Structures are given as C-alpha cells and as structure tokens.
Amino acid sequence: MRPVVKFLSDELIEKIVSEARSILATLGIEIHNNGIVSMLADHGARVDTGSGRVFITDEIVDKALKAAPRSFKLFDLFGRETHDLSGYNVHFTPGSAAINVLDYATNDIHRPTTKDYVDYMKVISGLGHIASQSTAFIPGDVHQNISDSYRLFLSLMHCEKPVVTGTFTIDAFNIMRDLQLAVRGTKEELAAKPLTVFSCCPTAPLKWSDVTSQNVVDCALHSIPVEYISMPLSGFVAPVTLVGSLVQHTAETLSGLVISQLTNPGTPILYGGSPAIFDVRYETTPMGAVETMMIDCAYNEIGKYLGLPTQAYIALSDAKRLDAQAGSESSMGATLAALAGVNNISGPGMLDFESCISLEKLVVDNEICGEVLRMVRGIEPKEDFPAIPLFEELLKDQHLLISKHTRKYLKDEHYFPGPAIDRANRSRWQEEGGITLRERAHEQVNKLIADYVPPSLPEDVRSELTSLMDKEARRYGMDRLPHYDL
Amino acid sequence: MSVLAEIKDGLVCGDDERVSELTQQAIEQGLSPQEILSESLIGGMTIVGERFKEHEIFLPDVLLAAKAMHAGMEVLRPLLIDAGIPSIGKVVLGSVQGDLHDIGKNLVGILLKGAGFEVIDLGNDVAPQSFVDAAKERGASVIGMSALLTTTMPTMAKVVDLVKERKLDSRIKTIVGGAPVSEMFAREIGADAYGFDAANAVDRVKSLTTA
Ligand code: B1M
Numbered sequence: 165m166r167p168v169v170k171f172l173s174d175e176l177i178e179k180i181v182s183e184a185r186s187i188l189a190t191l192g193i194e195i196h197n198n199g200i201v202s203m204l205a206d207h208g209a210r211v212d213t214g215s216g217r218v219f220i221t222d223e224i225v226d227k228a229l230k231a232a233p234r235s236f237k238l239f240d241l242f243g244r245e246t247h248d249l250s251g252y253n254v255h256f257t258p259g260s261a262a263i264n265v266l267d268y269a270t271n272d273i274h275r276p277t278t279k280d281y282v283d284y285m286k287v288i289s290g291l292g293h294i295a296s297q298s299t300a301f302i303p304g305d306v307h308q309n310i311s312d313s314y315r316l317f318l319s320l321m322h323c324e325k326p327v328v329t330g331t332f333t334i335d336a337f338n339i340m341r342d343l344q345l346a347v348r349g350t351k352e353e354l355a356a357k358p359l360t361v362f363s364c365c366p367t368a369p370l371k372w373s374d375v376t377s378q379n380v381v382d383c384a385l386h387s388i389p390v391e392y393i394s395m396p397l398s399g400f401v402a403p404v405t406l407v408g409s410l411v412q413h414t415a416e417t418l419s420g421l422v423i424s425q426l427t428n429p430g431t432p433i434l435y436g437g438s439p440a441i442f443d444v445r446y447e448t449t450p451m452g453a454v455e456t457m458m459i460d461c462a463y464n465e466i467g468k469y470l471g472l473p474t475q476a477y478i479a480l481s482d483a484k485r486l487d488a489q490a491g492s493e494s495s496m497g498a499t500l501a502a503l504a505g506v507n508n509i510s511g512p513g514m515l516d517f518e519s520c521i522s523l524e525k526l527v528v529d530n531e532i533c534g535e536v537l538r539m540v541r542g543i544e545p546k547e548d549f550p551a552i553p554l555f556e557e558l559l560k561d562q563h564l565l566i567s568k569h570t571r572k573y574l575k576d577e578h579y580f581p582g583p584a585i586d587r588a589n590r591s592r593w594q595e596e597g598g599i600t601l602r603e604r605a606h607e608q609v610n611k612l613i614a615d616y617v618p619p620s621l622p623e624d625v626r627s628e629l630t631s632l633m634d635k636e637a638r639r640y641g642m643d644r645l646p647h648y649d650l
Numbered sequence: 651m652s653v654l655a656e657i658k659d660g661l662v663c664g665d666d667e668r669v670s671e672l673t674q675q676a677i678e679q680g681l682s683p684q685e686i687l688s689e690s691l692i693g694g695m696t697i698v699g700e701r702f703k704e705h706e707i708f709l710p711d712v713l714l715a716a717k718a719m720h721a722g723m724e725v726l727r728p729l730l731i732d733a734g735i736p737s738i739g740k741v742v743l744g745s746v747q748g749d750l751h752d753i754g755k756n757l758v759g760i761l762l763k764g765a766g767f768e769v770i771d772l773g774n775d776v777a778p779q780s781f782v783d784a785a786k787e788r789g790a791s792v793i794g795m796s797a798l799l800t801t802t803m804p805t806m807a808k809v810v811d812l813v814k815e816r817k818l819d820s821r822i823k824t825i826v827g828g829a830p831v832s833e834m835f836a837r838e839i840g841a842d843a844y845g846f847d848a849a850n851a852v853d854r855v856k857s858l859t860t861a
Contacts, residue, residue: 263800263829264830309801332799397753401753445709447754447757
C-alpha cells in the first residue's frame, strides 16, 4: 500500500473550492494585461474597466477545468520520457531561482557566475533521485536582460534532464522558446514532448501582473507546461488561517487555469504554488514552517480533487548554512510532500527563503529524496508468504545474507543513502577521516564535477543553441559570453 | 498619568481612537503641538520600535501603533502647519523599474508613516526618472528604492547617478533595500544608506534626515 497523508476532508475541499469560485465571480481578479482581459471578456467574463477586475463565472471555471489535462509527461533533451505527472507519482526538482550561492570554502554567500552554474549542471547531472534540473539561480556575469534565457541555454548545453524554469520579462520568452525549438526541431515535436515547465506567479491578493499573465498565454500558445505559483502569505496578504489561505490559493490558481485553458484548451499545467505563512517577528516568509508545508499538502489535495497534476515549493529550508535546521526542514517537507503525492516537488538544494543554493545541500537532499522515494513505494509482500520456508532457511543457516530471497529483493527493499549520510560505526568513521556531513557532501560535489560527462547533443543542435544565445547577447551589447572562457 | 503620558501609552497599545481623543484633549489643555508630537507620538513610536527590535512585540503591534500615530497626526497636522512646523521628512518610495515585488516596500512605507514621515509611494516598476522627478517636485529629502530581483538591482545605481547628475545629492539622500541588496552593494553604487528590514530602514532614514 502506498502511504498517503491527508489534511482535508472532501467536504472541506468542496467548501474551499466553492468559496474560491464565489470570490472569482463576485470580487473578481485584477489582471494587468489588456489582451487577456479582452480574451476573457470574449468568453463571457464581466469586466470592470475602472478597477481592471475581471469577474470569472462558474461556467468559465468549469470550461477551463474540463479542458485541462489530467496528467502529462516530460521528456529529456533526447526525447526520452522522464516524468509521468499523474496520480500519486512524485518527482523532485531543485529549488529555484536563488539570488546567491553558498560558497563551501568561506561558508558565506556570493553572487553566482557562469562557472557556478556549470558546476551546478555537473552536480545535478549526477544526482539520481532528482529527476529534473531547474534554472536554480541567475548568473550575474551577463547582461541582466539575458540572465534568465542564458541560464536555460547553459542548462540545455550541459544537462539532459528536463528543466523547470521561468522568465523575468515578456520579451525573454521568445529566446527561451527558440532554444527549446532548437532542441526539439519543430513546434509540434516540442508540444508532443515537453522539455520545460515555466513557473508563472499570480500576485497576492487576487491579481495577475502583465508579465506573468502574458507568460501563461505565451506558454499556452506553444503547449509549454506551466506551473502556477500562487503565494498567499498567511496573516499578511492572505488570511491568517490555513483554510483562508487555501481559499485564496484556490481562487488565484483557478484564475491562472482559466487564462491558459481559454488561450489553448488542453495545454498542460501543474496546480502548484509557493505559499508561506508570514513570520510577524522577522518579516519573512518561512518555507520551512510546518504550517507552510500543511498549506502546500492541502492545496495539492485540492488540485487532485479537481483532477489536476500538482507541484509545490516544499523540500527546502530557511537555514543559512548546511546545518541541522537545513536537514530537518528539507526532510520534513520532502516526506510530507511525497506522502501527499505532490507530483513535482521543488526545493532540494535551497536555503534561506528560496534565496540561496548550496551544491553540498543538493547532494544531501538527493539522498533524502532517495529515502523518501523508497518510503512512498510502501510495504508490499514479496514472496513472504507462506513464511515458513524462508524461516526454515534462516534457522538452518542462522543468517539470510546470501539467500536467494535476499539477493533478489535487497536493492528493492533497502535504499542505501550515502556518501553524505553516514552509517559507518564510529571506528570506521574515524578511520576514514572522521569528517562531517558537510565535508562528505563537498567531496561528493568535487567527485561529481570531476566525473561529469556532457550530454552528447548533436553538433547542429549545439551550434544552433550557441548562435541563438550569441545573437541574443549581442542585442544587449555582449560580444562574448562568459561560458566560452571556462 | 499626564495626558502626554496617556497618549504615549495609548499609542504603544495601538489604540487609535484613544490617541485621537487624548490628542484633542491635550490641545484643549493648551499643550503645544510640537510637544505632543515629540513627547507622545514620536516618543511612543520610539518605545514601540525598541520593543519590536527586542522581539517583545511583533509586526502587527507595530502597525497598530503606527495607525494610532496616524490618528494623532490627523488631529495635530493643521496645528503643526499653522505653527510652521515641518513634517519630520518626506520620502519618495518605490520598487525599481522591472520589479513587481512590493510587499517589503509597502512594509517600509507603513513603518515610515508610523514614524511620522510623509511617504510618497510611487508603487512598483518605477522608472529612474520618476523617482528623481517626484522627489524634486514634492520636495522630498529621501528617495527609497526596493528591489527583489538581481536583474533589477542595477536600476538603483541609475537613480543614484541621476540624483548626482542633476546635482541634487546635497539635498536628496538615497536608501536601498530588498532581499538581494546588501550594505556592500549600497556602498558600491554610492547610495547613502541600506536597510535590512523595515524597522532598520526607518532608523536609517531618520539618520539621513537628521544628519
Ligand atoms: C527603501 O529602503 C528599503 C529598505 C529595506 C527594504 C526595502 C527598501 N525593500 C525591502 N526591504 C527590507 O525590508 C522588508 C521588510 O523586512 C524586506 O523586504 P522583502 O521583500 O525582502 O520581504 C518581504 C517582507 C517578504 N518577502 C517577499 O515579499 C518576497 C518573497 C518571495 C518568495 C517572492 C514573492 C512573494 C513574489 N514573487 Co518573486 N519572490 C521572491 C521572494 C523570495 C525571497 N527570498 O525574497 C523572489 C525575490 N522572486 C523571484 C522571482 C524569480 C520572481 N518573483 C516573481 C513574482 C513574485 C510574486 C508576484 C508571486 C510575489 C510578489 C508579490 C508582491 N506583491 O510583491 C516574478 C517577478 C516578476 C517581476 N518582473 O518582478 C519572478 C521572476 C517569478 C516568475 N518567473 O514569474 C526570485 C528572485 C530571483 C533572483 N535571482 O532575482 C525570488 C528570490 C524567489 C525565488 N527563489 O525564485 C527587506 O528586504
């Protein structure tokens, strides 16, 4: 049986959804994008031109819900299936998009450069339990107007995993689409085998900015999957109660669903988010707070109830270093999200309120993800009944170390984390240097960087990607991108 | 308890109605508006600020006190204007061009108002020119900028440069803040101050306006 955690009864889910629907119909949603407002008006939504609010009726929401796919798949650089985003399947992806990188040597932060990004690519390529990459931070050594597209370019050049990404402007979408087309060849092929997921955020409370709503439309027009990242901050720009925050999250996410499904019915989406409670003591948005995680799991239940695949920013921490807080918050989040069946779990590697990536933490989190993925496979009998023959063998040999049953099921039943998580006895641990988790993780980072093998992208794709990025860089006066000098 | 102490107490408790009534009473008793302002209102907010820093009270308590301060100021303002007493300072505030994050900026605005500053909030996605024009036209002595994206931070430098270019730097000071911003960045771009959170921003603006 697959273990499952639930926070909401069906009755409460129905009540939350129904309240969210009445909010959309009576208070409306403010959309700062004329094109989208008139598109919604064409579909029968009432618009208050003065306030810019669009009133979305139940019929429109139902139309969007009917059109939205119940599941979709992601494919790697070479078109191989990596993700089946459906049911209770779970996949992990690194948190994004950090402002800083935690420097191992100084234990302090620095602004990332192209070298940091490429190192990250090398590490993520070798981490087996994190199924996708994300454009996890922004290299600071290129013009700011290309820093979002440049990280996608580096991702596609260096790692074959599908990419969770997003743009900072309307304009940057074009190059980010073209880079994907260079990999897949045609628009149809890209639609058939999605390579990326774009994060698009409504603004709490009940608003869509011009940029992020246009991103939803542009993705829909190319059938590029979108994850809605609604961020009610409980007690600040959302009700303090978890239920109230869920009502707001539902309304904001349904409004995003309406924008994409009315633009292009059937375009893939993830019912996602990055809500948080607001810590009134420190004026911060703790991702590691237990209540934040409860809201995440609960909206995921609402998404499932509506029949949609889900996403959450959850397996991450607010600690500033790779310490016990980092481990406990990330594990608790990963465990809860996996038990709740969040299909795409964002977070590994992230610290400091989504603002700092640590490669060492990524290595540790990969092992946590491994344990969690094992856990959700649950407990199933495997030639355990009748029990007597196996116990006869045990009593006879006094161990089962080399029994056929053990050899057949060992790797399936037991997951062996490491090298970051330590299970040596003290003497052996001492003998092997007596080093800490952080040091072991760092050694592994170095090993992954040294062992890295670049994806064997066909030369024509590689040069198409390079020339597209060079051209974009020249638009902003950069003749030579830093990746050439690594 | 004197009426001045009672106002201060009402403010610390965040009771806007009581502060409004007591301020009226104090005026009727003939106390000077300047005295009520500095002793009770600003004095009260100073206590609130200190307690907040010590984690004795939380943000909502500060906001309630700020609301009470505002209520007192409503009563006092006409008298202060008549007496020719200037407000403690005017601040032009906004999130820089390309940046739509405004939660932190709004908090800074609320606390600045609470501390008695007049705040001209230009919203988000504010062009460099608009910051400087607004500060000049409205006679503000401080421009406060917020940025949450690494990609929008360079715009802060443009505002600082523009203030210098227009030779306004002797009378308009700049303060920057937001998650990716640091003291070092502020120094690099030549901004006059950096605030790591809203309460700290108020302290820094105070020192800019009294310097
Ligand atoms: C004048 O003097 C001063 C002095 C002090 C000042 C000051 C000015 N301004 C602030 N302060 C200081 O005082 C305040 C009070 O203590 C503090 O303000 P803060 O704003 O830091 O703190 C607030 C009280 C609470 N914190 C916040 O409100 C920010 C939290 C995070 C999670 C966040 C939020 C909430 C949002 N976001 Co966005 N967001 C993130 C943030 C993560 C983070 N670590 O900060 C960040 C900043 N966002 C990011 C991104 C990528 C984006 N966001 C976007 C959108 C949004 C929402 C709309 C969903 C929402 C903002 C809603 C709003 N009305 O502001 C998009 C931006 C579009 C755009 N062009 O602006 C989008 C591009 C995502 C997308 N693809 O759509 C990341 C930036 C990456 C980078 N390297 O630059 C990010 C770090 C999250 C992440 N890891 O991805 C201090 O900094």
